[in-house]
Amino acid sequence: MANSAAIGIFDSGIGGLSVARAVRELLPNERLIYVADTGHAPYGEKTDAYIYQRMQLISHHLQQQGVKALVVACNTATTAAIATLRAQCSLPVIGVEPGVKPAVLASKSRVVGVLATPRTLQTPAFANLAQRFAGQARIELQPCPQLVQLIESLDFSGTAMLALLKSYINPLLEKGADTLVLGCTHYNFVADAIAAIAGPAVTIIRTETAVAKQLQQRLLQAQLLADAGNNASDIFYSSGSLERFSRQLQLIWPGADNPLPL
Structure with missing residues (x-):
């Protein structure tokens, strides 16, 4: 080679x-x-x-x-x-793989939110990953249906995108998450919008x-x-x-x- x-x-x-x-x-x-x-x-x-x-x-x-x-x-x-x-x-x-480990290390509230596709969150591999760190922090899962399709349409910051992101992010914030894991590579393109919605006190983990x-x-x-x-x-x-x-x-x-x- x-x-x-x-x-x-x-x-x-x-x-x-x-x-x-x-x-x-x-x-x-x-x-x-x-x-x-x-x-x-x-x-x-x-x-x-x-x-x-x-x-x-x-x-x-x-x-x-x-x-x-x-x-x-x-x-x-x-x-x-x-x-x-x-x-x-x-x-x-x-x-x-979703950056659960660095998120757990970064979290002060000991509550980590994971944004990912429904399929990723349903796999045994992800379940094993989350289980490894379950004793160190509470891992809150947020499936994000339709988000990939909207990103594929190149809507990174439009009204529809912001409304969808808020519907996924706000429940995690209400549960006390101070760290959010972007569990899909598509989500990197809307990382700035996610950070703006979550606020400066929330850490965004990209991989x-x-x-x-x-x-x-x-x-x-x-x-x-x-x-x-x-x-x-x-x-x-x-x-x-x-x-x-x-x-x-x-x-x-x-x-x-x-x-x-x-």
Whole structure:
């Protein structure tokens, strides 16, 4: 495996672009290949078996492109099926899990609120994660149906978005939460709106930078970090509407080339 090979990153849609952006900032010499599985989104409404089937197909596509590592930039996919993917893949596979641990460490009220898709909160993997820290803080769960779809429409701060966010955030604040976990990579794009609604006394926990650092560490251990003179590039694929994904990229990743069909 050459250290000049690309890193494969995928999500059900644009949420993983927040992770890809953190990877690009931390590892400016790397080549990135991003897959948005928008033709099969949202994952939050799918079974574990269906999600794994999509993960398998996308990872196969990325391995055909010669990637040196895979980043599952989706909380739902990570909690649903990353263990199965890792067992069948020889590449480093980095996932995304809600930042419950740093939230518990940051909380002074000992009440932590988790905003996530209903599917993520229903998985055994998340239940195990929450249980590990249940003795240190009260973990309050807030399913957020419809939020991913609204973010995919690029409504980051409109009236509908703010009303929906308030309906999810206020119950957590009423329960005493002083720390909120963004348990879906899509939510990073509305982190400022969440912080404004929650107020300055509430800490917002995001994980995209931690994922990028974990990827960096894994590549360093495997001696696969790109050299300083490597020809960095970004390639984007989508299983859904290329026109729509192109509009999303124009806002989130200025200067991106037109996406390719998966």
